[in-house]
Amino acid sequence: MISSEEDALTFVGEHHSDAVQRKLASFVTALQTENKKQNLVSAQSLNSVWQRHIVDSLQLARFVPRETLGPWIDLGTGAGLPGLVMAIAREDAEIILVESRAKRIEWLKGQIASLNLPNCVVRGARLETLDPIPVSVISARAFAPLTKLVRLAARFSTPDTIWLLPKGRSAAQEVAELPPRLRSLFHVEQSVTDPDAGIIVGKGLEAKAI
Template sequence: MSESVTGRPDNPDALQPIPALRGREREAAQTLFGERLPGAEKYVEHLCTTGITHGLLGPREVPRMWGRHVLNCAVVGNELPASGTVADVGSGAGLPGIAMALARPDVEFTLIEPMERRVDWLDTVIRDLGLDNVQVIRARAEDVADEVMADVVTARAVSALKKLIPMTVPLLDDHGQLIFLKGRTVQAEVDAAQKVLKRFRLRHPQIELVGQELLEEPTTIVRIRHR
């Protein structure tokens, strides 16, 4: 989910053309999605149409839907363990969960989203894309710790680390890792989360850039493991 672009458009009928894949973005999409590229294109169509009218993304995001959103998320799929399990907290429009699920059909994804409107949209998109490696749970992360245990827990633009860590660590397997997609203020978030990191006995976060060989703007992630 991306909070910075969430909100209903003032004029939902004024939808912009769905962006076409060109140049370096097409090459990246072909590399990341392979034979599932048509599914990724259909997903972008959903994001640029019903995703806008449902208020999951703002209309200004349409021209940069591939680069800033879908590819930005999908490239993190390369960081997931083979045949692993992923819990995506606060999935919203399926970013990063659906994008990564398209890129990694060998991995099982659980999308956790508390808002009914968003869950209904996610269910519709997943059915339309024919994704058999994704399920959606309508709940807050804090309420499903007894039923979800994942190798990796992901989140994008849900909250700052000091709030995000307590809600996601209970979903994590003892040998798993947290992988959060973050922005330019990530170091400040790490600095502010030191007490929380110690409380949950976590290693010092690793800030990494992924997708440098594929994307014009690589994705910043924070990787956190148990001690």
């Protein structure tokens, strides 16, 4: 379990190149600065930014085979969590950030440019208005309850699409509330950054099943 900023920084150093570490550090600095202008994340969480936001995002990579290159769509990405962080760590993967709020869209585009992430794009629109495309990964952090999220995002899913949905204590309950035909497609994995948090992982959901 990663329980401190020291643990988080050690994790990043052990798993990522110097170039990725520099980009992550630049992103952290930009996030801290921008958060004074718009509420991207809770101010208190920035005291543990590497644990609460960076490694909390990076841990999702353990559920995605290295040969999975995308598209990876991150719904309601907000500050770019986890999508922009994954774009930094996986420059070989195509990452699509979905965000509808204008100020956040502008900031995300600025980060993509300043961090030189040609593998990452922003779709500035509500999820409901986007044309569906088949994707390899669907991620969402604090975007919507699972039942609603499945209904909104299923049209992007194929039987091979991996769903990665970081949750708090509600993870198991949200899976239990799915209809039986969908419940078996999802399970909960333990977060490595919070003993009380789970990650809902799913696969095998076809759009026609909804």
